Amino acid sequence: MKNLKILSITLIIFLFANTSIFSQSVTGLQVVENVYNRPVGEDMTADLTMTLINSSGKERVRTIKQFSRDFGEIEKKIMFFVKPADVKNTSFMTWGYDEEGKDDDQWIYLPALKKTKRISSDSKSDYFMGSDFTYDDLGDRHPTQDTHTILREEELNGEACYVVESIPKDEDYMYSKTITWIIKDKWIGLKKDFYDEDEDLLKTLTVEKYEDIKGFLIISHTEMKNVQKNHKTIMELKNIEINTGISKSKFTERIMTRGI
Numbered sequence: 052m053k054n055l056k057i058l059s060i061t062l063i064i065f066l067f068a069n070t071s072i073f074s075q076s077v078t079g080l081q082v083v084e085n086v087y088n089r090p091v092g093e094d095m096t097a098d099l100t101m102t103l104i105n106s107s108g109k110e111r112v113r114t115i116k117q118f119s120r121d122f123g124e125i126e127k128k129i130m131f132f133v134k135p136a137d138v139k140n141t142s143f144m145t146w147g148y149d150e151e152g153k154d155d156d157q158w159i160y161l162p163a164l165k166k167t168k169r170i171s172s173d174s175k176s177d178y179f180m181g182s183d184f185t186y187d188d189l190g191d192r193h194p195t196q197d198t199h200t201i202l203r204e205e206e207l208n209g210e211a212c213y214v215v216e217s218i219p220k221d222e223d224y225m226y227s228k229t230i231t232w233i234i235k236d237k238w239i240g241l242k243k244d245f246y247d248e249d250e251d252l253l254k255t256l257t258v259e260k261y262e263d264i265k266g267f268l269i270i271s272h273t274e275m276k277n278v279q280k281n282h283k284t285i286m287e288l289k290n291i292e293i294n295t296g297i298s299k300s301k302f303t304e305r306i307m308t309r310g311i
Contacts, residue, residue, distance in 0.1 A: 079199030155190035
């Protein structure tokens with residue numbers, strides 16, 4: 052009888068402990084917010100190599116100089132194409148707002164036309180400079196724009212991850228859903244599957260490398276594979292510098308036309 056009583060008390064303690072654990076577990080929204088808010092420094096400068104690989108394995112390589120700075124409520128990014136000659140002096144700028152419901156502002160400068168074009172909301176689904184990244188992919192999507200659900204927890208490439216499904220609240224959004232493998236505690240999206248309007252897998256983004264630079268975890272090598280077109284874009288950051296004090300004047304339409 053005594054052993055039965057001890058067993059009952061143990062069972063109650065076990066159930067209470069597990070209830071406590073489940074009640075304190077993170078939600079899908081909290082996981083994505085942790086990714087969105089992961090600190091990466093006040094500003095960053097880097098050399099970006101963009102490699103486009105078609106279905107035949109033919110490569111096109113583009114060299115870019117990239118700058119970004121966090122202004123608190125606004126994060127600004129600008130990139131200048133350096134090589135090859137056919138894209139040299141092309142520039143692209145994004146202003147991302149930390150405000151629910153406010154879309155990014157984006158501009159592209161085309162030197163052949165000597166004109167800066169603002170990217171309209173209808174054009175956000177267009178692909179950027181022949182890559183597998185849309186203009187929307189290059190912006191910062193606010194966590195509240197989607198409904199997030201943790202599907203499971205599993206290991207990927209030796210990292211413990213939350214697997215989170217994100218369904219857009221806007222039915223007209225270009226993707227029907229995304230599924231992201233997010234590293235626990237580091238809050239890096241290690242892999243992300245994008246599904247088209249028919250809910251078929253369209254493309255997959257994988258993080259091949261991230262680095263600790265001045266205490267900040269910086270993603271330095273990604274690959275986006277369009278599985279429907281068998282086309283791939285590799286993005287590699289090198290010579291990364293954090294917190295160098297980039298001037299506020301670096302992120303203007305006038306600077307876009309002047310170059311680096």
